[in-house]
Amino acid sequence: MRLNVISTNRLGITQQILTVIAEAKCDIIAMEVAHNHTYVHIKDNGVAYTQLSKQILTIEGVHKIDPVTLLPGEKTAQQLQALFANIPEPIIDIDNKGFIINANRAALTQVALPIEQFVGQPLQSFIQQKLRIYLSGQSTTQEINFAGNPYYADITPVRSEQEVSGAVIVLRSLLNVGRHLSQYQQGVYSGFDSIIGQSQAMLEIKELTRKYASNDLPVLISGETGTGKELLAKALHDNGQRASKPMLAINCAAMPEHMLEAELFGYAAGAFTGAKSGGKPGLLELADGGTVFLDEIAEMDTALQAKLLRFLQDLKIRRLGGVKDRQVDVRIVSASHRNLDEMVEQKTFREDLYYRLNVLQIDLPPIRDRHGDIELLVEHFLKNAAMQVNQPELAMSQQTKAQLVAYHWPGNVRQLQNTIFRLAAQTDNDIIDAPAHFLQDKKSLQNKPQANNALFSNVEQQESWQCAQQDFERQLLSRLYPLYPSTRKLAERLQVSHNKIAMKLRAYGIKTSE
Structure with missing residues (x-):
């Protein structure tokens, strides 16, 4: 039985309660003391609850005795255990010698063992790598293989009197890491809702994209800078069967070739100077099951083009400095503002890779060829600009809007957005009224x-x-x-x-x- 003895906070009262229980020849399994409360868990040895309660109530200062299902500590432990068991990531608690003390349900599922057989085993029996916590004593993250599956291990040391007495290890699958990275990259806007346009050209492109979304063939998106190629790639991914998996993007023109290769294919421990000691998975690996968007594919070095071609042929990757091939399943969507046909003729882009990437093609028109969409874009960007400058609402004079519609926008949608945001930041009113010919003042060419x-x-x-x-x-x-x-x-x-x-x-x- 478990009892909650409610009493005054008097010196020695807890000792008196224990004495009465002992005289009744009852074994105490556990006891907890809180302000005005003494909780006791008593082994059931035939003593009646009413009889024992009467004896305890004779103690001066004891006001009331209530039976309870669990002691407060037991209740807290039960709740923590339920929480611990239902966390989807595998969690393992080890001592300072690397032996397993505890584990949650997700970890037990991976090793297919009951808790009794798992606890007490050395963790090294289930992983191939040495945990870096024993080298530094600091919280760290490293890549490990647990029960044959790759994970990122978040390792947090447990300290007792400044000594490391063990560690708690949370294992995060590479798929979940890729999904989180995908969510970070994509932000708020995705799908067809982010593609503004009702012109005939854009309606046809949206319909074509919906058709292409239903299969896994590579897609090449061409169009001038700023036309929205990445938004279209996101819509392609979000409306396909891979929508629940990661979509990861990389700009091939934004980094040196050796870094681009490491970002795409990952690298093994010690692959080059400055490499993480645990290695690092590449985007192709993190996006397994999803989509990889290669922006500005024309800027990729020919040597890396050859490696990408090999990947497209067998969908196997090998990290830089690695010796093991890994099978991954990703859809490749690429984009470029350059004329890849001419580059193939000039031998600056591999012809075989071009045909691998250009199975399905989407050509995005510049906004000067779809003037009917400019007003829709202006209204959309005005709403976003109002939020950026903390205005409840922003409008635009007809004269200013007419200038925006008449301009030929060499930077396309991106330039239009930046222009509206600049006008919103400069205005002191809730109506943007720019001076006449304000676009010409920037030494821009006019389509007149x-x-x-x-x-x-x-x-x-x-x-x-x-x-x-x-x-x-x-x-x-x-x-x-x-x-x-x-x-x-x-x-x-x-x-x-x-x-x-x-x-x-x-x-x-x-x-x-x-």
Whole structure:
């Protein structure tokens, strides 16, 4: 039986209660003392509850005795055990010699053993790696193989009098890590709701994307910078059978080739200087079952293109410095603003890889070819801008809106969004009313006849075809360089080599910032 003895907080009263219980020849299994409460768990040896209660109530200061189902400590332990058992990640508690003290249901499921056979075993019997906690005594995360499956192990030391007496290990599957990383990358917006546009071209693209989402074939998305290629890739993933799995994205132009290879394929321990001692899985491994989006695929080095091609052939990866192949199941969606057909002809992009990636293709039009969508985009970005500048609502004058619609937007949707956010930050009212020709003030080219004709204003004075060509090149480069202020960016815009652009800029005396 378990009793809750309610009494005054008097010195010696607990000892008197224990004495009465002992005189009744009852064995005490457990006891807990709290303010004005003494909880006792008594072995049932035939003593009646009413008889024992009467004897305890004779003690001065005892007011009441209630039977209880569990002692407070037992109740807390039961609740913690239920919580511990139902946590989906495997959790293992070990002592300072590496022997298992406790484990939750998820860990027992992985090893297919009852708790009695699992507890007391050395953890080293179930993992291949040495835990780094014994080297540093600090909380750490490392990759391990537990019961034949790869995990990230979050290892937290348990200390007793400044000595490490054991550790609690939480195992996180690579799939869950990939899913969390995917959620972080994708943010709030995903699916077709994030693709703003009701023009015929966009409706056809949305319908095509829905069709492509139903299968696992590679997709190549082409379109100018800022047209929303990554948003379309997310919609493709979110509406397919892999939607519950991770979608991980990487920009192939954003990092050096050796780092790009390590990010995609991962690396083994000690693969290179600065590598984590436990190694690191790559995006292809973390996205297992899901989708990997390779943005700006045209910027990938030809050596890495060959490795990607091998992966697409057998869907096996080998980490940098590793010796073991791993089978993964991912869908590849790639994108580029460059003309890959021309790059294949120029031998700067592998033809065999191009055909592997370009099984299904989606071409995103620039917004200058779908003017009917600009007003929808303006309204959408106005709402977002209002939240950014802590305004309940923002509107735009018809004159300003007309200028936005008439502009040809070389940076496409991204440039339009940044322009609206800049206008919202600069306005002091709830109506944005920008000055006339505010877009021209930024030295941007306008999609108007007089702006285009300016390149040919002195056509009558040209002495020869060569002079006219040189004059055209000089004016073209002078106008475009402020918009694309590097030889590489300008070369990409005009689809020529950056060496040619650098040579022309020097020849025409156009000052650069490089």
